[in-house]
Amino acid sequence: MPLDEPPPANRPPGDRLSPRTSITLLSVGHSCVDVYQGAVAALVPFLVAERGYGYAAVSGVVLAASLLSSVAQPLFGALTDRWPLPWLLPVSTVLGGAGIALCGVGDSYGLTLAWVALSGVGVAAYHPESARVARLVAGSGGSGHRGMAWFSLGGNLGFAAAPLLVAAVVGLGGLRLTPLLVLPALAGAALCLPVLRELARRRAAGAGATNGAGRDDRASFVKLSFAVVCRSIAFTGLSTFLSLYATQRIGGGTAAGTAALVVLYAGGAVGSVLGGALAERWGRVAVARWSYLVATVAVAGVLVVPGPALYLCVALTSAGLYVPFSLQVTLGQDYLPSRIGTASGITLGLTVSIGGLASPLIGGLADATSLRTALVPLVAMPLLSWALFRTLPEPVVPEADGEEA
Template sequence: MRRNASITLLSVGHACVDIYQGAVASLVPFFVAERAYSYAAVSGIVLAASLLSSVAQPVFGALTDRWAMPWLLPASTLLGGVGIALSGVSGSYALTLAFVAVSGVGVAAYHPESARVARLASRGSHSAMGWFSLGGNLGFAVAPLMVAAVVATGGLRLTPLLVLPALVGAVLCLPVLRALEQQESAGAAAAVAAGGDDKASFVKLSLAVVCRSIVFIGLSTFIALFATERMGGSTAAGTAALFVLYLGGAVGSVLGGTLANRWDRVTVARWSYLLTAGSVAGVVFVPGPALYLFVALTSAGLYVPFSLQVTLGQDYLPSRVGTASGITLGLTVSIGGLVSPLIGSVADKTSLQTALAPLVLMPVLSWLLFRTLPEPTVPQPGAAAHLKGDDTDAALSPVRPDHR
């Protein structure tokens, strides 16, 4: 299977999975309206999606470092969709938490293996990895529109309809699985890394991604409610703000890969975080419709480094690519959800604006951490690969930096 075809299928599959990450925050206003949940209660729902995901991501990453597990792509897609589909069926808060947690495990299982396969299929191209990340951003962007179209018309009882993207995504994974079935014998699955692991740099990178995660998850949880307050109580205003937050990420992902072809990844990420700090301040403090402009700038700024951080993590830990992917793409992203209940509690006691104000500091911390990071050399996977098809030049050639 050729590189472009593989990346396209993986990108669409990524979109189908990340719809369910975006759906959690998209359902928050409906849980508040239909079930009268408090800010702290809806924060707990976001926490449920994040907590198990936080634990599961590195576990699945470590497993994929030892064994090829291509079946995780369709299976985890379905699990993510089923959890969200059932979240609105019962009025029980405990069951809602359980179903959302199941969805979070599905999302966690998907990302390490898909990131590994995407890296191999991309042949080290920053642009191709940007397109792979774009799929996830589009999934996030579609989520509030899809949830609004389904739930706004018939209430939370219609959430079973939200399983449809998972069915589509699982089917689209099948051509990739057919290519994976042609992989070499079990001993050929391990990549031969060039150079050793740089654990210190990986830890700094992970901390920077945690700070980024706190901003993004915090805004994705509360931006719809914040925009509704700022725009006079309009639910449509809140949905629009969440859509802009997710759509801006799509622009940022593609832009990040393009910029990294001209400058190194660390430099691009560092400047992006510095500029993002100002746009987050605009979201929190600038009144009126300008909110949407700053939401878009914040989203793009947070996503310019996103795919770059995944490949940086893989290059800092070349002997454990799956683990690196699970942490940079999953664990550190999920940790942001752990802070959401604290933001919700502060908002209940004061105001949303007061609770969101500390988020301005997070991109500054990411910028400071990136100031100390080196640009790593790119590891060379030899004959090993998870992805092998008839077109071995496209799918399996050694990873090289993309400077095109």
């Protein structure tokens, strides 16, 4: 069923959710989960101020959440490939929120690490299964591309909203108020329940019968994974150092750096949605390939264009790097149709984590030379992604997905 198609006329209107409604609920739920990915870094200043943690201590807290979440996602993906576990959506959402909510309770560093790690496990368990469910409710073809784009947008918005949420709660009352941060998780868990009931109805009606998965194209999936790693290095490197770089290049104090980050994240939100619409007309591989060419030129522009024009280059960089984001998830699923959970876990988690490991190298190079020099290698990252996409085929997708709900 296309994403914008209403329920069949011979079914009562309230008898089932339309694909559009299901994707909307999943997207908002995704936003509620990814709040907790961004909340860890947002809590760092408060952990330093109230508990006196040093740089090494807070780095351990961030690592406990991000690395565990990213590396564990393929493991949960492999698990859901063997046994579809839609109930993981509400359970993992609550775990993600509970860990962050409890990390401000008590002064024990060990318990803080444990609670943050629990949140990371919840986030890791959520993404592969939620991506599988989003694919099921959105369908294949153009509607599936648009559906995954909106689903990805929800996560991007949740991540970007995390600092505002933490500032509103913890900034007013300190770490003792972190239990209030569980509220988005409770909302997200409730939002996914109607979608799970719809999947259960489809399975009971025989709509989820298995039609047989296609053949895995592992070589293409490996190339895609390397392209995602290169994309992650470019985006993570820029998001880590862009604020400081913009302040140095433009002046204007921290406001200039904050504005650059806002443009970077806002461009990502636009790119996520735009990618699905463009892919419907020109295909995912072609759209991703051209987007990475745009990103290559734009990243170079960030380093050489003077004055306020820097912001235009940042916006083009963000759009160029985010247009392929959701397309890469569905491409990975289509390259590994027999292991959709594993494909989702790798494209959403593991490759992003590997890309993030480059940030300390960029920082070390900046200490030894200059920040501008250290950012120069980032120009090559989207170019490598473009080169890898030139070798990728557009997978042939069956008219209807055959996974079980």
